[in-house]
Amino acid sequence: MTLDSDNGNNYLELATQTGDTIKVLRRSHPRARRLRLTVTPGGARVTYPEGTHPAQVFAFLRKHGEWLERKLDELNLGSQPPPxxxxxxTVMPLRGETTRLSWRDGAYPHIEHTEDRLTISLPRPHRRAPEAARALLRSFLEAQMRRDISRWLARYTPELGLAPTGIRVRPLKSLWGSLDTRDVVTLDLALALAPPAALRYVLVHELCHLRIRNHSKRFWNLVQSLYPEWGEQRDWLRLHGQALKAELGRLIQAPGGG
Structure with missing residues (x-):
């Protein structure tokens, strides 16, 4: 793959082995801590910290070129990602960042997490390895979410003067969260793949339902008072939600499973 800047200087052109060209919008951001590649129905974008050398951006796109092609194909064809x-x-989203997933032999099944990599260790022979890997990923993703949830509950429940009776984390087909009549909050496991700010919005949304069980103006005013950035995160989930849920499916569901 080769990379060239186009005349507008706002895009990079990624030439694939099949002769196609992918345009990637490039944007520096003063609060960015690392390179980040996102794909939406509107196209691909790479975001990076100010002052990042162009060669680093080029190398990052080369590294994730196959993933980028696959994601764009999924959006264009409406297909599901391979299991x-x-x-x-492979690569996967985790907390809104691109993370590499690799494998190695180990004495017992476990996951190791470094800054931008997950490594799944499985013992040989690999009997029931796919099931073990999916279970490890599911447990890991839930643990990631629960750490954030615990921190935010400690902040928001005193402000509300109310608390849920429990928190459940599991895959949801269409919703991001819900609150039942027993005041149990259920959150979609796919939010582990999203930026933490998106998970925070969904949690705040459901916590506000402890006080107001509808979506009236009064409800949204309460959400606004607790988390002013809620609108940006709701829009993000609307744009990326379908792809995010599909990613979770390929990571934790058996092929052909629901």
Whole structure:
């Protein structure tokens, strides 16, 4: 793959091995801590910290070129991503960042997490390896979410003067969260793949339903008072939600499973 800047200087052109060209919008951001590649129905974008050398941006796109092609194909064709395959390295979103997923032999099944990599260790022979890998990923993603949830509950429940009776985390087909009649909050496991700010919005949304069980203006005013950035995160989920749920499915669901 080769990379060239186009005349507008706001895009990078990624030439694929099949002869196609992918335009990637590039944007520096003063609060960015690392390079980040996102794909939406509007196209691909790479965001990076101010002062990042162009060669670093080029190398980052080369590294994730195959993932980028696959994501764009999924959006264009409406297809589901291929299921997880034990032993095959891949990339996945985690907390809104691109994370590499790799494999190695180990004495017992476990996951190791470094800054931008997940490594799944499985013992040989790999009997029931796909099931073990999916279970490890599901547990890991839920643990990631629960750490954030615990911190935010400690902040928001005193402000509300109310608290849920429990928090459940599981895959949801269409919703991002819900509150039942017993005041139990359920959150979609796919939010582990989203930026933490999106998870925070959904949690605040459901916590506000403890006080107001509808979507009246009064409800949204309460959400606004607790989390002023809620609108940006709701828009993000509307734009990326379908792809995010599909990603979760390929990571934790058996092929052909629901």
């Amino acid at each position: 997880l395959k034990v032993g095959s390295a």
